[in-house]
Amino acid sequence: MRIGQLSERTGTSRRLLRYYEEQGLILSDRAANGYRDYHEVTVDRVMQIRGLLDAGLPTRIIKQILPCLDQPRVIHFPDATPEMLATLEHEKARMTERIECLTRNRDAIGEYLLEVRARIGTRR
Amino acid sequence: MRIGQLSERTGTSRRLLRYYEEQGLILSDRAANGYRDYHEVTVDRVMQIRGLLDAGLPTRIIKQILPCLDQPRVIHFPDATPEMLATLEHEKARMTERIECLTRNRDAIGEYLLEVRARIGTRR
């Protein structure tokens, strides 16, 4: 599929799709005329990238995480250096911290909303 | 406490503390000489802000969330307009999405690491 369709299906501007490619997050074949040609699977990949970006990860880190997300799993052995494994472990821990922070604060919002609505319910 | 101590205790540059204040995320009293004077509770507040920023929330949203985090809970009724409640509900949902995205991807990293280490364990 071409960039316009990928853009539409992922809700991501063409500009950003080219940017993600430049950053090594997605790949494209090229048609004879130079147009980018994307695999079907790229749709999911872009969604994953969007989610991680939205969750605060920079493209540099996302790029390192992506090999973990292939399904079925393919181990790229050149990537599996001890440093890379340590980086992944570290990022995994940071993600857990983020999850805990988000969960705590989301739950606090939930309780706040409950209480506000309870008070409104009593016409105060 | 003054800005230097707050900076040290939160691991946040003075520059950023002033920025957060400018964005309405924290408050300070002023001493007679113009120096900022922070409440003890500001330490936790700053940590919360850092966590949320790191999790991808912009200061604009964090500012709206902060009233939910007071302990014990204080309902600021002027803030509790229907629009604000809708905004909070919306942000709560977005936070849940982020949590799910981070959890999925973190778990995928975990499985990848397990598999890589298993293979290394078998000297392959």
Added chain:
DNA sequence: TCAAACCTTCACACCGATGTGAAGGTCAAC
């Protein structure tokens, strides 16, 4: 009284993610 270590405001600069537009090539349909 002087130096060091604070503090103030202001301004310019960077970086990453993103928008926008120019200048031009390709292709499908009329």
Added chain:
DNA sequence: GTTGACCTTCACATCGGTGTGAAGGTTTGA
């Protein structure tokens, strides 16, 4: 064959979070 909708690259712009440094005031301690 011209029009319109696509695509290409390139470049400049914006925005939010952050660093840095200038120019100057305050406090503390030798």
